[in-house]
Amino acid sequence: MTLSTINTEYAAKAVPPVPRPSEPAHIVKTDAEAIAIAKTLAAEFIKNSAVRDRDRIWPVKELDAFSQSGLWSINVPKAFGGPEVSYATLAKVIEIISAADSSIGQIAQNHLGVVAAIRTVSDPAQQKLLFAEVLRGTRFGNAFSEFGSKRAVDFETKFIDAGDHVVVNGQKFYSSGALLAHLVPIVALDSEGRAWYAIAERDAPGLTVIDDWSSFGQRTTLSGTVLLDNVRVPKTHVVPGYKGYEVPTADGAIFQIIQVAVDTGIAQAAIDETVSFVRTKSRAWVDSGVDNAWDDPYTIQAIGDLTLRLHAAQALLEKAGYAIDRAILDPNAETVAEAQIVTAEAKILSTEIAIAATNKLFELAGTRSTLAEHGLDRHWRNARTHTLHDPVRWKYAILGKYFLNGEKPPLHAWS
Missing domain, CATH: 2.40.110.10 (Butyryl-CoA Dehydrogenase, subunit A, domain 2)
Known part of the structure; x- marks a missing residue:
């Protein structure tokens, strides 16, 4: 230009x-x-x-x-x-x-x-x-x-x-x-x-x-x-x-891990909002046979599933952080690749749970949760926007090439 x-x-x-x-x-x-x-x-x-x-x-x-x-x-x-x-x-x-x-x-x-x-x-x-x-x-x-x-x-x-x-x-x-x-x-x-x-x-x-x-x-x-x-x-x-x-350095993985952390934060916010809304504002479904929305067995199962998936993403995020620490102390092809791979794994899970949790929020909380006064749509909009950074379809490719063929990830800020 x-x-x-x-x-x-x-x-x-x-x-x-x-x-x-x-x-x-x-x-x-x-x-x-x-x-x-x-x-x-x-x-x-x-x-x-x-x-x-x-x-x-x-x-x-x-x-x-x-x-x-x-x-x-x-x-x-x-x-x-x-x-x-x-x-x-x-x-x-x-x-x-x-x-x-x-x-x-x-x-x-x-x-x-x-x-x-x-x-x-x-x-x-x-x-x-x-x-x-x-x-x-x-x-x-x-x-x-x-x-x-x-x-x-x-x-x-x-x-x-x-x-x-x-x-x-x-x-x-x-x-x-x-x-x-x-x-x-x-x-x-x-x-x-x-x-x-x-x-x-x-x-x-x-x-x-x-x-x-x-x-x-x-x-x-x-x-x-x-x-x-x-x-x-x-x-x-x-x-x-x-x-x-x-040469192999942790620089790319560092840019990436911060992206992951933003997404797990969005997911955590969405799950917290869902629990709060269900506990204070949502009504039980007519066929549930229960008086309180928080006793709905399908809602209970969904919250358990979302929380489990968030915890899995957070565990990989923490693991990636320690892998980056090792790559900084001893930067070489193996330590840097390990940091990149674990960060890519965390990126996939954080993207999936951020989108799932922000979408499920409205299903579990009910129609009332869509009212503008609550502003809950911001979580879905933020998740959908931020997870577009560095598409996960390419993260899957990085993982497959590494685990199947021993091919290390490319060295740049998007990997």
Whole structure:
């Protein structure tokens, strides 16, 4: 895509940047503390989640609380002052937040993925610089995917070398978190066609974020079109992301496990809503022979089935987190493939239970549950939208090739 083809029709709707936090973020000390903080935040985030979805209200104060809590730096290495929690813990944190508001859970995904990539591919000086930003509470958004290319991996955004900085031109879409980010990592190609993260200031001249996200689900992920018109990025902030996929690393599995955690969070929310509605509002069916909806034997069986399937997905999610931990400590073809495979298994189950639980909610809760006042349709819309990330039909293929023919998964962020 050349700059002349960029659609600037809606540039007047550009969203102004937000300032960096005035106070440093908290730094989490332990895995247990990370889980406890996530539960405390989730108890607040859930209170107006239906209203935010209905009216597409940006979660401004919620996002500030989330990033200032220290949970956005939990995968910063201990060597740089970070908590470096297990990826099993990180996934649980995202699941807990997503059960309260799955849009907020998704906003953190690319930030945490870029932090992981910096650990993998950056030199010590760049790591020290960028990890210090993260520990202070700086939020990364993203400007990764493009609209209309043949494949997700076909990037047309490019940069040119200009001495101590690079100049980026292009246009992005699906830019979760970019609206309220402090820094925006842009996936851009160099003259050799290699993909880098050019991490630009959100208020950099020529960087425009437009609030035009119109999906029926995940409505407040702070996504929008990003226009890049001669955006200057200092080389200190240009990260060689491509190196994370030239050799086996856990980078791809890390991006994927966070997707899984969002989906198990949605499933958990749907099951919780179903139980609450059946226990307080639903009526027993006329032929059931019982007085209370919660005594309906078919409803009891269905809740048992859904919960079992969620627990299976959560167990694989935890297993995948520990596999990623091992792949980070000892990155090689075998450990990385193991992490990818278990994460793919978790992705399949999380997709299936998220869709099943959000669909079954209405069948078990009854017609009354479809009333707009309850806002329960958001769970199905969120599940249907978010599970479109990285289709599970290809996850089945990855598993079959691995277990039948010993073929390891491809190395990229979608595998």
